[in-house]
Structures are given as C-alpha cells and as structure tokens.
Amino acid sequence: MTDWLDILKEQTAAGDKMTTTVTDMLADPAILEEQVKTLFDALEEQADFVEKLRVALEKFGYDFPVIQAAERLEERYGDLAASVAEKLKALRVSRED
Template sequence: MTDWLAILEEQTATGETMAREVPDMLGNPDISERQVRTLFSALETQADFAEKLRMALETSGHDFPVIEAAERLEERYADLAAVVAEKLKAML
C-alpha cells in the first residue's frame, strides 16, 4: 500500500527547500535562459505531481488538514513556476 502521508511529508520538505533556493538561483546574474527553462519545467512537473498527490489523498479519504497541506504544496510549486516564468519572460 502506498504511504501517501510519507510522500506528502517528503514533498513538503522538498517544496520548502525549493522556496528558499529558487529566489537565490534566479538572483544569480550568471543564470542562463536554458537553466531558467529547465527550472520552470521541473517546477511544472512538481506542481503536476502535487496535484496528483492531492487527488490521491482525497480518494484515500484523508482528513481535511491533510488535503489542505497537499493543496498548499500544489500552490507553492505553481507560485514558484510563475516566478520563474516571469524571470524567463524578462530574459527574452
């Protein structure tokens, strides 16, 4: 059986790390357009995974606080992707 709560906990820790690291990455004057595109793609992939995780938690009947945590994770990745998209737009 899949331990959705363990996956949520792991992904939340990763999301917190990304929330700290992405601004530093984007603030690096030497970051290339290719690196920004790669970062955007990775964040979009994470946002999609977080959405699937949230749906799996809902289907599994987890309590509302767990679902809320998954929603926050999904929003975090979507917000980070939006910030990276803005950086990419500014580079073009």
C-alpha cells in the same frame, strides 16, 4: 501499501528546499535563459506530481487538514513556476533589446 502521508511530508520538505533554491537561482545575475527554462519545466513537473498526490489523498479519504496541506504545496509549486516564468520573460525581453 503506499503511505501517502509520508509522501506528503517528503514533498513538503522538498518544497521548502526548492523555495530557497529557486529564490537563490533567480537572484543570480549570471543565470542563463536555458537554466531558467529547465527550472520552469522541473517545477511544472513537480506541480503535476503534487496535484496527483492531492487527488490520491482525496480519493483515499484523508482528513481536510491533510488535503489542505497538499493544496498549499500545490500552490507553492505554482507560485514558484510563475516566478520562474516571469524571470524567463524578463530574460527574453532583455535579450531582444
């Protein structure tokens, strides 16, 4: 049987680490457009996984605080992806100048 709470805990820890990693990467002036694109794709994939996790938690009737934690994690990945998309846009604009 799948332990959805353990998966949520693991994903939350990964989200915490990813927040720091993404912030550091985006602050690096030498970051390449391809790296940013790869990072964006990875964050989108992770957000999709967390969305599926949230749906599973809802399906199996977990308490509201557990669902809220999954929703916050889903939002975190969405916010990170948005930050990366902004960086990608900025890199593309500066390349065109």
